[in-house]
């Protein structure tokens with residue numbers, strides 16, 4: 001479990017998050033909804049251990065990550081994959097892009113072992129790469145150059161790159177904000193497949209309907225913290241906080 005307890009974060013004088021607490025379990029989808037600029041990316045970066053919060057604690061499986069030394073923290077960080085809002089692929093084929101994600105996440109000992117024993121499947125592609133591309137329906141584009149992909153395809157490859165590492169936790173920052181309905185549906189299906197594999201998925205989105213479709217629990221980020229966090233059904237059908245109710249009904253416009 002990743003757990004944030006009373007986490008606050010500021011950039012200089014600007015307080016972005018205040019006393020945020022949440023937990024993410026393997027095998028669930030947690031949706032973080034809130035308007036643009038409220039701090040969703042900051043929250044994901046804290047969960048990914050990229051950003052150290054100004055205050056509060058971040059635990060992974062009971063270990064307070066910011067009290068650990070660098071190498072122990074890096075070992076925990078390898079269990080978390082993040083997909084950014086913009087797909088950032090290298091100038092190489094789809095397969096190489098996904099494989100690269102796999103390699104950089106491997107501890108050097110495993111990389112060495114992989115080089116010593118053959119890890120290639122019959123078609124010359126690492127099994128984890130093919131499987132991850134299959135989840136996003138991109139196996140037929142293995143050899144295509146990344147720069148020639150459409151925006152939706154590139155985002156699906158980014159997703160596959162994150163999934164191929166076999167993370168315990170997968171963090172997605174507005175994964176479909178610029179995508180058409182077909183690509184959005186493919187990514188949403190892939191999120192559910194990741195969850196069914198036992199991965200804990202966090203999806204930050206300003207699209208509350210997306211959260212309603214795919215999340216098991218939802219946290220509503222308004223102002224500098226959660227107005228509430230709970231089961232998707234309860235948050236959408238019976239919010240206890242007035243600001244949540246207004247945000248979900250569209251009365252609260254940012």
Ligand SMILES: Nc1ncnc2c1ncn2[C@@H]1O[C@H](COP(=O)(O)OP(=O)(O)OP(=O)(O)O)[C@@H](O)[C@H]1O
Pocket residue numbers: 011016035036037038039040041042043206
């Ligand atoms: N590195 C940084 N330095 C200074 N301010 C920052 C930094 N990163 C984010 N901010 C500020 O923190 C606030 C929250 O930003 P953040 O990107 O976390 O929000 P968001 O909810 O993800 O927004 P969006 O949905 O538009 O991406 C914004 O006011 C932003 O300008």
